[in-house]
Amino acid sequence: MPYEAKPLPFAELKGISQKTMEIHHDKLYAGYVAKKNEIQEKLAKLAASGELASANQTHSELRALKDGETFAVNGVYLHEWYFDVLGGDGVPTGALKEAIENHYGSLQNFLNYFSACGLAARGWVVLAWDSHDRELRVYTGDSHNQGGVWGAQPIIVLDVYEHAYFIDYGAERKTYIADFWKNLNWKKADELYLAAIQ
Ligand SMILES: [Fe+2]
Numbered sequence: 071m072p073y074e075a076k077p078l079p080f081a082e083l084k085g086i087s088q089k090t091m092e093i094h095h096d097k098l099y100a101g102y103v104a105k106k107n108e109i110q111e112k113l114a115k116l117a118a119s120g121e122l123a124s125a126n127q128t129h130s131e132l133r134a135l136k137d138g139e140t141f142a143v144n145g146v147y148l149h150e151w152y153f154d155v156l157g158g159d160g161v162p163t164g165a166l167k168e169a170i171e172n173h174y175g176s177l178q179n180f181l182n183y184f185s186a187c188g189l190a191a192r193g194w195v196v197l198a199w200d201s202h203d204r205e206l207r208v209y210t211g212d213s214h215n216q217g218g219v220w221g222a223q224p225i226i227v228l229d230v231y232e233h234a235y236f237i238d239y240g241a242e243r244k245t246y247i248a249d250f251w252k253n254l255n256w257k258k259a260d261e262l263y264l265a266a267i268q
Pocket of ligand 1: 233
């Protein structure tokens with residue numbers, strides 16, 4: 071079954087324009103969904119064709135498709151997590167807020183750390199529940215298929231690629247990140263946290 075693009079869970083945001091979201095969701099995210107479907111269809115055909123003997127780590131059709139697959143699939147899922155926690159009132163709440171305060175000393179410490187990670191990363195910042203050591207962790211990625219940690223369930227995902235903010239903020243990524251917090255849907259993030267820790 072082909073994967074279907076999900077609609078945005080909000081109508082508008084503070085600071086981040088409709089134009090940015092149209093490009094980000096309707097063009098870029100939808101493009102990753104289409105590529106995910108295309109690549110996975112090609113992989114199924116290749117696996118069924120009996121041509122797997124040509125697999126090679128320097129270059130092969132299978133290698134190119136597998137590399138594209140993780141880029142496209144993570145491109146889809148990371149964007150869905152990012153869109154999912156936007157459209158809120160920015161007021162921290164729930165068990166997640168408490169867990170953050172316990173782990174990072176205070177909410178402000180966490181916001182400072184996560185925001186700084188947003189300046190240090192080239193692609194993604196993710197507050198995740200790491201199911202291995204059962205702790206909250208902030209992980210970063212420079213690409214959709216770089217930097218992620220398997221077994222760490224995303225809770226708050228921030229896209230820091232320039233396409234996410236350049237139209238509205240120019241090179242002021244810091245202001246974009248400050249506005250990200252103003253738009254954060256903490257209730258949704260809390261639901262994700264509660265589901266992750268189970
Ligand atoms: Fe993006």
